[in-house]
Amino acid sequence: MVLLISILVTFTTGLKAQQPVVLNVIDSLTIRPVHPPVFEGITTDTTHLLLSDWPVTLVKYSYGEPKINFIAIHDDEDTGVKAAFEYIRFSGGSIIDCQYGGIRNFKFMYNNEEFQTDPNSIYTPAGIARGLEKYNWAAPEVVNMLANTAKEILKLYNPETPPYIFTLHNNGDGGFGIHDYLKGYPLENFADSLYINFEMDADDLILVTDVNLFNRLKKENVNVVLQSNNAPDDGSLSYYAMQQRIPYVNVEVQHGHLYEHLRLIEIAAKALEETILPL
Ligand SMILES: [Zn+2]
Numbered sequence: 001m002v003l004l005i006s007i008l009v010t011f012t013t014g015l016k017a018q019q020p021v022v023l024n025v026i027d028s029l030t031i032r033p034v035h036p037p038v039f040e041g042i043t044t045d046t047t048h049l050l051l052s053d054w055p056v057t058l059v060k061y062s063y064g065e066p067k068i069n070f071i072a073i074h075d076d077e078d079t080g081v082k083a084a085f086e087y088i089r090f091s092g093g094s095i096i097d098c099q100y101g102g103i104r105n106f107k108f109m110y111n112n113e114e115f116q117t118d119p120n121s122i123y124t125p126a127g128i129a130r131g132l133e134k135y136n137w138a139a140p141e142v143v144n145m146l147a148n149t150a151k152e153i154l155k156l157y158n159p160e161t162p163p164y165i166f167t168l169h170n171n172g173d174g175g176f177g178i179h180d181y182l183k184g185y186p187l188e189n190f191a192d193s194l195y196i197n198f199e200m201d202a203d204d205l206i207l208v209t210d211v212n213l214f215n216r217l218k219k220e221n222v223n224v225v226l227q228s229n230n231a232p233d234d235g236s237l238s239y240y241a242m243q244q245r246i247p248y249v250n251v252e253v254q255h256g257h258l259y260e261h262l263r264l265i266e267i268a269a270k271a272l273e274e275t276i277l278p279l
Contacts, residue, residue: 039063039089047156051149052115052142054108057099058156061085064092068269071096071157072168073119073237076104079253080168083261087269095168096157105135106146115142120236122150124243127235150240164276165241166268168261169252177202178223192228197221203254204261206268209238210247216271222264247276 038044038061047058061084068091070084075098084095098119100106107116113136121131128146129138159165171177179202181191195218196202205223208214214226227248233239241248249268253261 039085042085042088045156047152049149049152051106051145052108052110054100054106056106056149058096058153059099060094060096060156061088062094063088067091067093068166068265068272069094069096069157069162070166070168070265071098071153071237073098073153074104074169075100075102077168077170077255079170079255079258079261080251083258083265084168086258086262087265091269096153098153106149110139110142110145113139115139117146122146122235123154123237123240124233124235126233127239130233131235159241159244159246162277164247164249164272165237166272167237167248167250168265169250170255170257170261171203171252173203173254175203178205178225181225190228190231191225193226195222195224197223201254201257201260203252204257204264205252206264207238207250207252208248209242210276212275213247213249213271216275217268220267220271222267247272 042061042063045060045062047060049056049058068087070080070093072080072084072095081095081097084093088094104118105116106119107114109115115132116135117128117131121127125143125147128143132138132142132146157165178194178196179185180187181194182188193214195214200223202223205225206217207225207227208217209227211226214224217224227238227242229242231239231242238248238250249272251261251264251268253264
């Protein structure tokens with residue numbers, strides 16, 4: 001049964017312009033018809049942020065015993081969210097899904113100017129500036145707004161408990177893939193070590209920042225990248241995690257590779273439990 005929940009949104013006036021406005025936080029709602037389709041018994045906590053004039057909704061879906069917590073930060077990537085639902089349906093856990101119109105970038109107006117950035121470039125000051133400069137310029141108020149948005153996302157995810165960050169991404173066929181980290185390719189500076197299973201689709205891979213996790217995943221014969229400690233500061237969540245010494249896992253597959261996404265999530269979750277979270 002689907003219950004429609006009417007949400008009372010409280011607008012707060014008089015806040016400084018550079019802060020994202022937390023409109024409302026709602027605890028443990030019954031399911032409601034948001035994307036992707038949810039299953040019975042799953043609960044949601046919804047946080048509404050306003051990035052200048054751009055609404056960003058963070059939906060935390062939880063089910064069963066708390067176990068692995070996931071986060072999906074690009075709103076045009078749904079395969080990971082669906083795979084996470086399948087994982088938590090059987091094993092318990094949660095996923096934070098960032099929703100802002102089904103596209104990749106944040107796009108918003110500030111002082112009659114349009115700004116745009118990749119939401120995966122807002123986790124360090126240098127990354128925020130670089131991300132904005134790809135499209136316009138790094139207006140200081142806009143830099144502050146994005147830094148505060150990143151803080152709100154991390155506060156909801158709370159990477160200290162659990163002591164890791166586990167993200168899910170999707171990519172296009174033949175675009176970004178594990179080969180991009182090989183010597184002479186665009187991302188060679190981002191990787192310290194690579195393990196490639198040539199029988200897998202090159203678009204399907206796991207990226208980690210912890211060497212023990214990397215060595216453990218190699219034994220599973222899956223595509224895996226160990227991010228370099230000298231990776232350029234692109235403001236990504238993986239760079240932030242490395243800087244903060246928080247073990248980071250990204251399971252990334254081609255759009256639509258749902259079964260492979262679930263398989264790699266299961267492998268990575270098990271490896272995480274055996275190396276970072278000994279039971
Ligand atoms: Zn992504």
